[in-house]
Amino acid sequence: MNREDFNMLKNNIVYFDNGATTLKPNCVKEAIDDYYDNYTANAHRGDYKTSLIVDDKYEETRDKVKKIINAKEKNEIVFSSGATQSINYIVFGYFKYKLKKDDEVLITVSEHASNILPWFILEKEIGIKVKYIDLNEDYQVTIDNVKKAINNKTKVISLAHITNVVGDVRPIQEISKIAHENNILLVVDAAQSIAHTRVDVQKMDIDFLVFSGHKMYGPTGIGVLYGKYDLLNEMVPLNYGGGMNALFTKDGYIELREVPTRFEAGTPNIEGVIGLSSAIDYINKLGINNIEHYEQNLRKYLIDRLKELDFVEVYNGNNNIGAIAFNIKNVFPQDTAIYLDKYNICVRAGNHCAKILSDAIKVNNTCRISLSFYNTKEEVDLLINVLKNNKNIYNEIL
């Protein structure tokens, strides 16, 4: 649906790598152009008209983010460069000062590197322990396994809402209930879910949430850190400079600005925020429920068609949302990706930043298809036809 909104789709490509980044609708580009053409100025600085427009647009976007995730307050939204920076901020700005030696953080082996490596570093720095919630036979997180993994040292559970390879949807609301009954804080990486299903931080009772703008039809370099206000109020800024201080004196006294401004030192990514604003409007116009419904149907169609091919192995056909990981049997996934690229079909090959997942699924590398609402059954049919001709694969790529 709405393919006409994306100029990239006029380039005769089948774009199946939406988990890496989504294409950008024209309205996002136009919003950024409008900023550069008609009201370029810095934010929170000037007393002139264009600068005030920037301030309004910047803060209006914070409000739109608040609404799209149903945060309680607008000041619970911090702009970052993306989900990775947001998680790093949470780990090194908050938990570094709250956790102590031997406290345990629960993750899974299917998390993205950005939700593993910061915890590993904190483990080295202050002696916390990173532990893993076991996955079931479909590589999913079950409530039973969450309960089993919790002990009296567990202080944090940090999980993707939807994982980027397995594509399973975690039961965040139930996990958060168990977490909070045990005085555990819940960090959720919504990078793979925010553009595909409803995320409601109040209903799901999430303590910290992160996501990136570029995976939700916005520009690269902009992301969001959501935190409950009381938690953000205790988070330590990692960047110091302009915009985040209220006062400083010669003797080193610093008074910080309020939350969340104190976490946004320096000139922010204004074009990114303005682009994100337009992307949120765009998603709202389409309706997240419509998007989810369409993508689920298309995903089911894709899985059914892939299952017709006995030379293709699908690793996560049982999930109903998120990425599809597959291989042509006995063909290296990168060769498959290069072959598909000959037909302008873009898929990702590799371990998808989930390097320790291979221990669980016993396959190091896969091809990944991640869908968007602008993908179609006709595109899936083309993929299947090209895969059916895979006897030609080496003739085509060599």
Place this chain on the structure above:
Amino acid sequence: MNSNEKRNIILKNYQDNTNRKDIEDKNYIKINSRNTSCIDNINIYIKFNNNVIEDIKFNGEACVIAISSTVTLINNLIGKTKNEALNIINNYEKMVDGLEYDKELLKELVAFDDISKQPSRKICATLASRKIKELL
């Protein structure tokens, strides 16, 4: 050599598992080569007899270009002295970079001469040669 002949050599060597195995023997030196920008990852095992490369084995996961160029290179290097091997690799690198090189010396490795026109595949075609050169 036309493109069909080149393709046939690349495919023949891709499917040749003669030297594709892990080695536990301590007389072999083990080196790992991987491309961090993609997912090629192989272990190479080299056995020297004084100045001569007596044997090379390898195993791992990589694309058709990386595996086949590894097999083809290994076939060429076994039995060569270190200096001869270095000379072959230097010529191979020149070919991959699109420079003048000695075709006679490279034998079947010339099947990969089109790589010079595909900059993104250079790291695949030199997965083994880079690390073996370091060792030499």
